[in-house]
Each structure stands twice: as C-alpha cells, then as structure tokens.
Amino acid sequence: xxxxxxxxxxxxxxxxxxxxxxxxxxxxxxxxxxxxxxxxxxxxxxxxxxxxxxxxxxxxxxxxxxxxxxxxxxxxxxxxxxxxxxxxxxxxxxxxxxxxxxxxxxxxxxxxxxxxxxxxxxxxxxxxxxxxxxxxxxxxxxxxxxxxxxxxxxxxxxxxxxxxxxxxxxxxxxxxxxxxxxxxxxxxxxxxxxxxxxxxxxxxxxxxxxxxxxxxxxxxxxxxxxxxxxxxxxxxxxxxxxxxxxxxxxxxxxxxxxxxxxxxxxxxxxxxxxxxxxxxxxxxxxxxxxxxxxxxxxxxxxxxxxxxxxxxxxxxxxxxx
Amino acid sequence: xxxxxxxxxxxxxxxxxxxxxxxxxxxxxxxxxxxxxxxxxxxxxxxxxxxxxxxxxxxxxxxxxxxxxxxxxxxxxxxxxxxxxxxxxxxxxxxxxxxxxxxxxxxxxxxxxxxxxxxxxxxxxxxxxxxxxxxxxxxxxxxxxxxxxxxxxxxxxxxxxxxxxxxxxxxxxxxxxxxxxxxxxxxxxxxxxxxxxxxxxxxxxxxxxxxxxxxxxxxxx
Numbered sequence: 001x002x003x004x005x006x007x008x009x010x011x012x013x014x015x016x017x018x019x020x021x022x023x024x025x026x027x028x029x030x031x032x033x034x035x036x037x038x039x040x041x042x043x044x045x046x047x048x049x050x051x052x053x054x055x056x057x058x059x060x061x062x063x064x065x066x067x068x069x070x071x072x073x074x075x076x077x078x079x080x081x082x083x084x085x086x087x088x089x090x091x092x093x094x095x096x097x098x099x100x101x102x103x104x105x106x107x108x109x110x111x112x113x114x115x116x117x118x119x120x121x122x123x124x125x126x127x128x129x130x131x132x133x134x135x136x137x138x139x140x141x142x143x144x145x146x147x148x149x150x151x152x153x154x155x156x157x158x159x160x161x162x163x164x165x166x167x168x169x170x171x172x173x174x175x176x177x178x179x180x181x182x183x184x185x186x187x188x189x190x191x192x193x194x195x196x197x198x199x200x201x202x203x204x205x206x207x208x209x210x211x212x213x214x215x216x217x218x219x220x221x222x223x224x225x226x227x228x229x230x231x232x233x234x235x236x237x238x239x240x241x242x243x244x245x246x247x248x249x250x251x252x253x254x255x256x257x258x259x260x261x262x263x264x265x266x267x268x269x270x271x272x273x274x275x276x277x278x279x280x281x282x283x284x285x286x287x288x289x290x291x292x293x294x295x296x297x298x299x300x301x302x303x304x305x306x307x308x309x310x311x312x313x314x315x316x317x318x319x320x321x
Numbered sequence: 322x323x324x325x326x327x328x329x330x331x332x333x334x335x336x337x338x339x340x341x342x343x344x345x346x347x348x349x350x351x352x353x354x355x356x357x358x359x360x361x362x363x364x365x366x367x368x369x370x371x372x373x374x375x376x377x378x379x380x381x382x383x384x385x386x387x388x389x390x391x392x393x394x395x396x397x398x399x400x401x402x403x404x405x406x407x408x409x410x411x412x413x414x415x416x417x418x419x420x421x422x423x424x425x426x427x428x429x430x431x432x433x434x435x436x437x438x439x440x441x442x443x444x445x446x447x448x449x450x451x452x453x454x455x456x457x458x459x460x461x462x463x464x465x466x467x468x469x470x471x472x473x474x475x476x477x478x479x480x481x482x483x484x485x486x487x488x489x490x491x492x493x494x495x496x497x498x499x500x501x502x503x504x505x506x507x508x509x510x511x512x513x514x515x516x517x518x519x520x521x522x523x524x525x526x527x528x529x530x531x532x533x534x535x536x537x538x539x540x541x542x
Binding site: 054064067103138160182184189223257275291293297 | 508
C-alpha cells in the first residue's frame with residue numbers, strides 16, 4: 001500500500017539530486033557542507049522509518065551543525081532575461097499549464113480516489129490520498145514542463161538546486177519545529193502556560209473569560225507554532241470548564257471562534273515556519289520576518305473581532321451579566 | 322516554570338538572528354532537561370518527530386517544475402499579462418487572489434495555492450508588474466520586498482480563514498474530537514457556520530489593507 005513511507009522516499013529524490021549536484025560542482029566554496037546537508041536530509045526522508053530513533057536524532061544534529069557553520073549558495077547557470085523573453089513569447093499562456101497541473105491533478109486525485117481504493121483494490125493509505133495526489137501532480141507537471149520547454153539535459157536538477165539553495169536551511173525548519181512541538185508537549189509546557197493564564201486573571205465574567213480564551217489561543221499558538229497543538233490545551237484549561245460549562249457558552253460558537261483565534265496567532269509567529277519563514281526564503285526577501293510584519297495588523301484586528309463575536313453571540317443571557 | 326526556558330531561548334535566539342535550526346535544537350534540549358529528560362532521550366525524540374513529520378517535505382517536489390518554467394520565462398509572462406491590464410494595481414491583483422484562495426478553500430480545495438506553486442511563479446510577479454507599470458521602471462528593493470511579503474500573506478490569510486468554513490477540514494474534525502472526549506457534542510455544520518463571520522471579516526479587513534497599500538504605493542511613486 002502506498003503510504004507515508006513511500007511518500008518519504010519520493011520526497012527524498014529532490015534533496016538527494018540536489019546533494020549529488022553539489023558534490024559534482026567544484027566551484028562552490030561550501031561544496032561538501034552543502035552535499036552533506038542535503039544528502040543527510042534525503043537519507044532521513046527515505047530511510048528514517050527503518051533507522052533507530054537515536055540515529056535519526058544524531059543525523060538531525062549533523063544537519064543543524066552544517067547549517068550553523070553556513071550553507072552558501074553558489075550561482076547555477078540558468079537562462080538570462082533575453083532568453084526568457086524569447087521563450088515566454090513563443091510559449092505564451094502554455095507556460096501556465098504545468099504550474100496549474102499540480103493543483104489540478106491533486107484535486108482530481110483527491111476527489112476521485114477518496115477512500116484510497118482503485119478498481120476495488122486498497123492501493124493507497126486513505127489518510128495520505130491528498131499527499132499521494134500531490135506527488136503525482138508534481139510528477140505530471142514535471143513531465144509537461146520538460147515536453148513544453150525542452151531544456152538541456154542537466155537543467156531540471158540545476159533549476160531545482162537553484163531554488164533549493166535560495167530557500168536553504170529554512171526548508172527543514174518546519175520539521176524541526178514539529179519535533180520541538182513534540183518535546184514541548186512531553187515536557188508539559190502546555191499545562192504550565194494554561195495554568196498561568198487561569199491563575200493570572202480572575203475569570204469572573206463571561207467577557208473576561210472570553211478574552212482569556214481567545215488571547216490564550218493566539219498566544220499559545222504563537223508558542224507552539226500550530227493552532228491544532230494549542231486547541232486541546234486551551235479548550236481543556238479555559239474553554240470547556242469556564243467559558244462553556246461555567247458561563248453556559250454555546251460549544252460550537254466557542255470552539256469555532258477559539259480555533260480561528262488560534263489562526264490569528266499563526267499569522268504572527270516565526271514558529272509557524274512553513275507559513276511565515278519559508279515563504280520569506282522562497283520569495284528571497286531580505287527580512288526573515290517580512291511576511292509576519294505584513295500579517296500582524298490583520299491578525300490583531302481579527303482577534304478583536306473574534307472576541308466581540310464570541311462574547312456577544314455565545315452566551316444565552318448576553319455577556320453583561 | 323523552568324520548562325518554559327525553551328520558549329525564552331526561542332525568543333532570544335530569533336531576536337539575535339542566530340540560525341533557527343540551532344536555536345530550536347537548544348530550546349528542545351533545555352525544556353526537556355527542565356522536565357527531567359536526558360539529552361540522549363531528547364535526541365531520539367527529535368529524530369523520531371523529524372521523521373514522522375516528513376510529509377512536510379512533499380510540497381517541495383514542485384520545485385523542479387517551477388524552476389524549469391521560470392527558466393522558460395514564466396515570471397516574464399505573468400508580468401506581461403498584468404502589464405497589459407491598465408486597471409490592475411498591486412492591491413487589486415492581491416485582492417483578487419485573496420478572494421480566489423478563500424472561496425476555493427471554503428469549498429475544501431486547499432491545494433489550489435501555496436507559496437511554491439502559486440505565489441513565487443505567478444502571484445508575486447503579477448503584483449510586482451502592476452506597480453512597475455505604474456512607476457515606469459524597476460522597483461526599489463524595499464517596495465519589491467513589501468509587495469512580495471504581501472503576496473505571501475494573502476495566500477496564508479486566504480487559506481486559513483477559508484478552510485474553516487468547509488465542514489470536512491481537519492480543524493473541525495479536531496474540534497469535534499476534543500469536545501467529544503469531554504462529553505460535549507457539536508455538529509460540523511454548526512462549527513463551520515460560526516467560522517463564517519470571521520471569514521468575512523478577514524476578507525474585509527485584509528482587503529481594506531490591500532487597498533491602503535495601493536494608496537501608499539501611489540504616494541511613493
């Protein structure tokens with residue numbers, strides 16, 4: 001059955017190819033550092049499930065050490081502006097087809113094989129259907145792009161390396177933060193924070209409890225980098241016992257607005273690296289926090305809006321009691 | 322309280338601009354040590370969680386395709402399209418993408434977007450081109466970075482405050498599961514319904530900010 005293990009092997013092809021390209025490039029100042037970083041990343045993605053946890057952890061530390069010493073991107077030969085303009089005018093709107101094929105294949109695959117069964121056979125792990133479809137979409141798109149643009153032979157890997165180098169260590173940060181979230185949960189960070197919120201303010205009116213719950217969701221999401229990690233702890237600590245049970249708040253309203261308050265936190269934290277830090281690298285911003293700087297005003301205004309909606313709609317007798 | 326040392330390390334480390342991979346590793350070791358877990362145990366834990374989260378690397382598989390298309394002038398083409406539309410401003414381009422991203426996410430189509438597949442090759446060049454046409458020339462680095470950051474933000478805000486309106490999305494399933502553990506039952510439809518006011522507010526607030534961005538860009542030009 002195609003599941004997470006197969007997906008990991010597929011995902012490993014990209015850093016593996018980039019590592020090989022670096023190894024063959026005699027010009028880069030940090031040739032072996034780059035080779036090692038992307039090679040170890042590929043190894044973890046492909047073989048991690050079959051290696052002991054401690055070995056995997058050691059390999060992660062090797063990557064951290066190499067990234068800390070510095071991965072410098074060396075220029076890769078690509079096309080110049082004039083050549084791009086010529087090809088763009090020749091290919092026209094066809095250029096968009098491979099790019100749009102990725103979401104299109106993902107969508108069709110997800111909808112048509114929702115239960116993972118193809119012709120009655122359980123071929124795909126039902127929980128991974130979207131990711132399998134996304135992988136397939138990437139393969140189809142690459143095939144289309146190769147047919148359409150007819151690049152020289154080494155170009156696909158060289159272009160991939162150009163983009164991977166420009167993203168750099170930020171590419172593995174989301175997985176590191178997932179690991180940190182696991183360590184925080186195991187160390188009981190959540191309980192300390194939830195207890196802190198409960199003890200810090202007297203939650204004696206619905207409005208104060210609502211503010212504590214929504215702001216708590218946002219702040220705790222900022223710490224964990226993920227609203228899904230914050231929701232069980234904040235809802236178990238404040239949402240359920242106080243906002244819902246004690247003050248009689250409607251559970252659907254409280255939970256829905258608690259969750260979107262968490263999303264407001266996601267917009268404001270570097271811990272949500274795949275949304276905030278990786279895009280800054282993908283778009284080659286000079287400021288690592290550039291995306292967060294643009295998002296926080298919207299996040300704060302929306303958080304205030306959420307508090308207002310929750311406080312005025314969730315309680316049967318109104319919040320003023 | 323000492324388990325919070327990890328959070329303090331994160332804040333200080335990020336503020337000092339140290340390599341985030343190093344900061345995260347040290348923070349994990351510190352918090353775990355405060356809770357009585359030894360370094361060997363923590364390293365194994367990091368190894369397992371890192372491998373368990375390997376699905377996060379799948380979207381990067383789009384990179385070779387995007388690289389090839391950029392090589393063949395995809396960004397040039399995206400710019401040319403917007404350059405020919407006189408009424409398309411940076412703010413309006415981004416507003417259109419915000420609406421598209423939010424509506425498709427609300428229908429459960431969250432894979433129609435993303436920073437690698439959509440923002441870098443298509444949305445950001447279009448938003449930049451609109452301003453370049455108005456300024457009649459290349460953008461200075463500050464303006465360019467600000468427009469790009471806005472392009473990334475629009476993708477995030479659109480998907481976050483769209484997807485919650487879709488009843489079969491992960492966050493609603495999580496809400497049901499957590500409340501059910503405590504004997505409280507809610508219907509997915511009710512939860513999705515109460516995500517709608519925030520979805521509308523997100524569009525109005527952020528859309529308004531995008532139109533303000535247009536005004537600011539115009540004044541600078």
